[in-house]
Amino acid sequence: MPSFSNWCGEKFIEIASRGKLPMIVGGTGLYIQSVLYDYRFSDISGDAKYRRELELLAEREGAGVLYKMLEELDPETAGKIHPHNVRRVIWALEIYHFSGKMMHEYRKEQKEEMLYDAALVGLTLEREKLYARINQRVDKMIEQGLIAEVEKLLANICAVPSQSRRSATKSCMIILMGS
Incomplete structure (x- = not known):
């Protein structure tokens, strides 16, 4: 995702320099937020070995073990992630492991204002x-x-x-x- 947000930033500048309006259409909320806000994914590049250890632990003992680890380290973040969303639980554990900061602390350090003057339109469905x-x-x-x-x-x-x-x-x- 870091390369996606960097690429979009470059394209925004390029498109705007031609007097055109850059638009992002589609994608998940996280992808769109990674472009519009100061999401610093590259600060925590992770470690394939550590990630694999966590994945194997989840395979052996279940996703609940990882979730319990996260609850003990960072209850605030754990409360925002579904216990069976192993990928997000691992990501939160990786952030703590490599930065020493809980995910919610790490996020608070990032700018909350948009990097661009943007209008957001969202579609929902029952x-x-x-x-x-x-x-x-x-x-x-x-x-x-x-x-x-x-x-x-x-x-x-x-x-x-x-x-x-x-x-x-x-x-x-x-x-x-x-x-």
Whole structure:
């Protein structure tokens, strides 16, 4: 994400210098915030070895163990992260491990004002409709061969699914493997 926000910053300047209005359309809230605010992701680059240790711990003993670690170190941040969101829990633990600061302290050090004069427009959808769309998308992915792709992955574990299918692929693998 640091390279994304840096790239966008460069593009904003380039586009504005031509007298045009730069726009970001789509993406998650975090991606948009990383561009508009002073999010310093590169300060905490992490360590693949430490991250892997945490991932293995979660695999062996469950996500709850990592969440409990976070609750003990930084209850404020833990209260904002779902206990099963292993990726975010690990990220919060990494920030503490490498900076000595709790995530909420680290965030407070960052500027809260926008880097650009920007107007934000957000679209929301009723949860029921959102889930219906997600279910339709999953059905379509299955029709387009998701199960066959996952079976092939399981047979040849070195193949990596495309980014757009990773989450669905992982869920499908869990179902096919029976765990």
